[in-house]
Amino acid sequence: xxxxxxxxxxxxxxxxxxxxxxxxxxxxxxxxxxxxxxxxxxxxxxxxxxxxxxxxxxxxxxxxxxxxxxxxxxxxxxxxxxxxxxxxxxxxxxxxxxxxxxxxxxxxxxxxxxxxxxxxxxxxxxxxxxxxxxxxxxxxxxxx
Amino acid sequence: xxxxxxxxxxxxxxxxxxxxxxxxxxxxxxxxxxxxxxxxxxxxxxxxxxxxxxxxxxxxxxxxxxxxxxxxxxxxxxxxxxxxxxxxxxxxxxxxxxxxxxxxxxxxxxxxxxxxxxxxxxxxxxxxxxxxxxxxxxxxxxxx
DNA sequence: TTAACTGCAAAACATTTGCACAACC
DNA sequence: GGTTGTGCAAATGTTTTGCAGTTAA
Numbered sequence: 504x505x506x507x508x509x510x511x512x513x514x515x516x517x518x519x520x521x522x523x524x525x526x527x528x529x530x531x532x533x534x535x536x537x538x539x540x541x542x543x544x545x546x547x548x549x550x551x552x553x554x555x556x557x558x559x560x561x562x563x564x565x566x567x568x569x570x571x572x573x574x575x576x577x578x579x580x581x582x583x584x585x586x587x588x589x590x591x592x593x594x595x596x597x598x599x600x601x602x603x604x605x606x607x608x609x610x611x612x613x614x615x616x617x618x619x620x621x622x623x624x625x626x627x628x629x630x631x632x633x634x635x636x637x638x639x640x641x642x643x644x645x646x647x
Numbered sequence: 648x649x650x651x652x653x654x655x656x657x658x659x660x661x662x663x664x665x666x667x668x669x670x671x672x673x674x675x676x677x678x679x680x681x682x683x684x685x686x687x688x689x690x691x692x693x694x695x696x697x698x699x700x701x702x703x704x705x706x707x708x709x710x711x712x713x714x715x716x717x718x719x720x721x722x723x724x725x726x727x728x729x730x731x732x733x734x735x736x737x738x739x740x741x742x743x744x745x746x747x748x749x750x751x752x753x754x755x756x757x758x759x760x761x762x763x764x765x766x767x768x769x770x771x772x773x774x775x776x777x778x779x780x781x782x783x784x785x786x787x788x789x790x791x
Numbered sequence: 792t793t794a795a796c797t798g799c800a801a802a803a804c805a806t807t808t809g810c811a812c813a814a815c816c
Numbered sequence: 817g818g819t820t821g822t823g824c825a826a827a828t829g830t831t832t833t834g835c836a837g838t839t840a841a
Contacts, residue, residue: 526840
């Protein structure tokens with residue numbers, strides 16, 4: 504997507520949702536969109552203060568949260584702010600309920616047997632290959 | 648794995664690595680191994696204090712970190728403690744370098760075209776289906 | 792004009808660390 | 817006995833929130 508299209512879409516989404524297109528929001532969005540480093544809030548802030556010295560870190564957090572709700576931005580990795588653990592060591596995958604946070608293990612042999620695309624061998628040494636599903640679990644679905 | 652086997656393996660791994668098999672370590676490991684809830688450190692601690700009222704939360708953190716290094720336990724989700732973001736919205740996957748934390752996007756059409764196993768339809772409504780690769784990126788590999 | 796947004800400062804969490812005592816080998 | 821582990825308390829790091837002044841529509 505080129506810069507203008509990106510900005511146009513951004514402004515459209517904001518308007519559709521009654522959000523003001525502020526200087527801060529525009530710059531935060533553009534900086535993130537032009538990065539391929541998957542930056543943290545702090546890393547983004549560090550980039551941005553160069554151009555906007557008064558920008559505060561809490562605005563970055565607030566803005567990213569807003570964008571996430573609108574689907575303009577995604578949180579990479581998977582889930583919430585606290586680490587979770589498992590003692591299950593054998594190959595398996597996870598379904599994560601975005602609503603209640605429940606995690607369910609599953610196995611998927613035909614996936615495990617797949618080879619990753621040739622062109623990705625250059626990435627480095629791959630130690631693990633896992634699937635993460637996101638969605639709403641049946642329990643949460645039936646609550647509505 | 649049954650309880651005794653699990654405990655036996657646990658004690659073996661500890662001994663191999665010169666770790667003392669303390670009451671705390673054993674109970675933390677067993678409680679995690681017997682849970683399928685993928686608990687956080689705090690959640691584990693809450694379960695454990697019922698039986699060991701003096702167990703402190705920092706021992707739980709320390710112990711989980713130790714177990715993780717030994718490969719007895721895994722951190723679910725993916726990466727480090729701070730959230731990271733991306734504005735890329737189209738379907739893609741991630742390679743994560745466990746050493747330097749670099750994230751690399753990639754596409755995998757033949758995976759995207761796969762249907763998830765029938766028996767997992769009961770999980771709920773699935774909104775996203777992604778692959779996460781873990782490993783060491785080529786940059787880090789060449790550093791050694 | 793007016794409701795929404797931002798910056799500041801402080802709070803709320805989550806996680807880690809230093810130190811002294813306790814427990815294991 | 818000596819080293820390793822634990823609990824306490826305090827420090828760090830990350831993210832969130834209340835409030836009052838500022839700004840986009």
